[in-house]
Amino acid sequence: MTDPLLRLNEFQLSVLREIGNIGAGHAATALSVLMQKEIDMQVPNVHIVSLQEIDEVIGGAEQLVMGVFLRVEGEISGSMFLMLTLESAKFLLQILMGESRQDDQFSEMDLSVFMEIGNILGGSYLSAMSDFTNKQMHASVPAVAIDMAGAILGVGLMHIGQYSDTALLVDTEFWQGNNNVDSHFFFLPDPDSVETIFKSLGVDLG
Amino acid sequence: MNIVKVGMADLDTATDPEILRTVGLGSCVGVAIIDLNTKVAGLAHVMLPIAGKEAVENPAKFADTAIPLLVEKMRNNGAIQNRMIAKLAGGAQMFTTLNQSDLIRIGPRNVEAVKQTLARLNIPIRAEDTGGNSGRTIDFSSVDGSLTIRTVSQGVKVI
Numbered sequence: 001m002t003d004p005l006l007r008l009n010e011f012q013l014s015v016l017r018e019i020g021n022i023g024a025g026h027a028a029t030a031l032s033v034l035m036q037k038e039i040d041m042q043v044p045n046v047h048i049v050s051l052q053e054i055d056e057v058i059g060g061a062e063q064l065v066m067g068v069f070l071r072v073e074g075e076i077s078g079s080m081f082l083m084l085t086l087e088s089a090k091f092l093l094q095i096l097m098g099e100s101r102q103d104d105q106f107s108e109m110d111l112s113v114f115m116e117i118g119n120i121l122g123g124s125y126l127s128a129m130s131d132f133t134n135k136q137m138h139a140s141v142p143a144v145a146i147d148m149a150g151a152i153l154g155v156g157l158m159h160i161g162q163y164s165d166t167a168l169l170v171d172t173e174f175w176q177g178n179n180n181v182d183s184h185f186f187f188l189p190d191p192d193s194v195e196t197i198f199k200s201l202g203v204d205l206g
Numbered sequence: 207m208n209i210v211k212v213g214m215a216d217l218d219t220a221t222d223p224e225i226l227r228t229v230g231l232g233s234c235v236g237v238a239i240i241d242l243n244t245k246v247a248g249l250a251h252v253m254l255p256i257a258g259k260e261a262v263e264n265p266a267k268f269a270d271t272a273i274p275l276l277v278e279k280m281r282n283n284g285a286i287q288n289r290m291i292a293k294l295a296g297g298a299q300m301f302t303t304l305n306q307s308d309l310i311r312i313g314p315r316n317v318e319a320v321k322q323t324l325a326r327l328n329i330p331i332r333a334e335d336t337g338g339n340s341g342r343t344i345d346f347s348s349v350d351g352s353l354t355i356r357t358v359s360q361g362v363k364v365i
Binding site: 020062153 | 213214215216229230231232233234253254256261263264265298300301302312340342343358
């Protein structure tokens with residue numbers, strides 16, 4: 001049997017993109033309020049990729065990133081990641097904390113700032129998605145690590161890997177003015193939750 | 207120098223002078239096996255310990271199915287099983303602040319499943335760099351069986 005994700009048609013993909021759009025729109029607004037600066041986002045990309053190819057989507061598995069992970073539980077479950085290049089992480093810290101960084105050293109306080117950013121983005125994304133699908137869901141306490149993007153993303157992929165060889169990623173990029181806050185905000189629903197999402201929207205997966 | 211890239215939940219073999227590389231091992235385990243006489247090497251990027259009951263679509267993903275498949279591919283390329291030795295890297299816990307649920311402890315469980323499978327196949331482990339909290343990128347040389355490990359925080363080491 002082929003993976004159900006590989007049978008999604010263009011319309012079904014656009015539904016996922018729209019959910020991501022609404023969720024990320026709320027997340028961008030929340031981040032704007034926090035930073036007191038206008039944050040824009042791009043229309044999300046929906047990627048359906050095999051586990052072997054996933055490092056191409058995240059811009060190289062060895063890329064050093066600040067990664068925030070939230071586990072999503074409830075009627076729809078999955079994993080959420082905020083990944084920032086260290087340059088972007090410093091840029092955000094500068095705006096939020098008002099101090100510029102020369103090196104790549106981050107204090108415990110800095111890390112908790114990113115956990116809080118993850119909390120705010122994740123919480124607003126999920127509440128929008130929850131309203132849209134009428135399904136209850138909540139995020140775990142965020143965890144943060146500075147390491148290779150592939151190693152960090154692997155934490156979310158193992159939830160998928162037990163059942164599937166294909167991951168669905170809804171990927172959003174954020175902007176501040178003309179600066180691309182070089183970041184990815186990923187939602188990876190668990191395989192059985194993909195079906196729940198479509199059912200809740202009355203889309204027949206056939 | 208020819209580099210053979212092995213993706214997540216994937217495996218491949220190489221012969222002298224090729225290098226097998228896998229990038230961004232977190233809780234996953236890189237299982238490197240070589241027969242130094244024939245210089246036939248293999249590398250698996252194992253993601254999970256044990257395959258479920260259902261038929262496995264991708265055996266390279268699980269420790270208990272990936273390693274036998276890797277050994278078989280190496281034998282098809284001329285390696286002799288009772289000359290094979292193994293080296294391991296990976297099995298880290300990427301997020302220290304998370305609760306220690308079973309799924310989060312996946313790194314140590316992966317390492318354990320890899321060791322059990324190697325023991326069953328009578329392949330000795332010559333060296334390992336497992337556990338910790340850092341992602342690893344590894345290069346496995348089919349020339350001398352050296353395994354070069356790069357981490358972000360601890361630099362480079364060769365085992």
